[in-house]
Amino acid sequence: MRWGIIATAVAGLVGVVAAQDAGEKQARPKWNISGAKLVMAKKGDTAPSVSEEFTIEKPVSTPIALSSGEVLRLSMTVKAGDEARAPHQAYLYVQQADTGIETFFPFDITPTTAKAKLEITQKDLPPSFIASSSPLKLSMAIGDFTENIISIFIPVAQVQLNYDTMTVSAAKKSLGEPPVVYAPLPELRHTFRPDPKNPPKIVTLIFLGAVGAALVGLFGVWAALGANLSAFPKALGSAPLSHPAFLASLLALEWVFVMYYLKWNLFQTLTAAIIIGPVAFYSGIRALREVRARRLKGER
Numbered sequence: 001m002r003w004g005i006i007a008t009a010v011a012g013l014v015g016v017v018a019a020q021d022a023g024e025k026q027a028r029p030k031w032n033i034s035g036a037k038l039v040m041a042k043k044g045d046t047a048p049s050v051s052e053e054f055t056i057e058k059p060v061s062t063p064i065a066l067s068s069g070e071v072l073r074l075s076m077t078v079k080a081g082d083e084a085r086a087p088h089q090a091y092l093y094v095q096q097a098d099t100g101i102e103t104f105f106p107f108d109i110t111p112t113t114a115k116a117k118l119e120i121t122q123k124d125l126p127p128s129f130i131a132s133s134s135p136l137k138l139s140m141a142i143g144d145f146t147e148n149i150i151s152i153f154i155p156v157a158q159v160q161l162n163y164d165t166m167t168v169s170a171a172k173k174s175l176g177e178p179p180v181v182y183a184p185l186p187e188l189r190h191t192f193r194p195d196p197k198n199p200p201k202i203v204t205l206i207f208l209g210a211v212g213a214a215l216v217g218l219f220g221v222w223a224a225l226g227a228n229l230s231a232f233p234k235a236l237g238s239a240p241l242s243h244p245a246f247l248a249s250l251l252a253l254e255w256v257f258v259m260y261y262l263k264w265n266l267f268q269t270l271t272a273a274i275i276i277g278p279v280a281f282y283s284g285i286r287a288l289r290e291v292r293a294r295r296l297k298g299e300r
Helices: 002-027 165-175 201-225 229-238 242-262 266-296
Strands: 031-042 050-053 064-066 070-080 089-096 102-106 115-120 136-143 152-161
Touching: 031 064, 031 136, 031 152, 064 070, 089 115, 102 115, 229 242, 229 266, 242 266
Parallel strands: 064 152
Antiparallel strands: 031 050, 031 070, 070 115, 089 102, 089 136, 136 152
């Protein structure tokens, strides 16, 4: 029974506190504006080219064009609820649509009447705004240092800047070079030159026939002059490795050239030639020394 009484008392206390909070929230006034007007006019002209009214619930629906020789004026009376009152803070928030760059302009407020006004020209805007063709979003913020009055942040209008080429060039020049951004560079794809193609087969056959005819002529000359083949066993006996190695290396070099013609590339050909070349060089020196020794003895 005792716990039931305590629970009922706590529930009643919570209900009273919640009701007080709700009453305080309803009692707190909210910042408001009246007689808000957006005017666009040439410098020195009294007749405005554009005059639009706006409220907290209804911003200016038509985009406004601001040229270099025009002034954008905002005027209104700030209220706390229904009473005219000067806030601690009231400023215009300007943001560029595509880049998100923003800036702020404080309103000039008369403390006694709470009338706020603001004038903006293209020269008041940062150079980055002028260097881009993106429209500007105008919003207004009104607040207080205390929590007695509810702050507001409302859209006002959309402005499109109209400027000449010289103004844009000057704005971009004042911005300077963009900062260095370290990021991955595009992938480099190397395109190598294709391997050289073989000459036509008819040309190859012509040169092959010429080489074959030269060999046949060489053997014919040897036969006519009386080539001494009987000294071959003696040459092998004096240099059993040099003569076979020399002849084998010559045949191997010819095989390398044939493979290069058929399918090898230059790197494969040079590798094989570097391996076979020293064998042909040293075995050829020793084979020629053996032939020279026989000739000094009067043998052919």
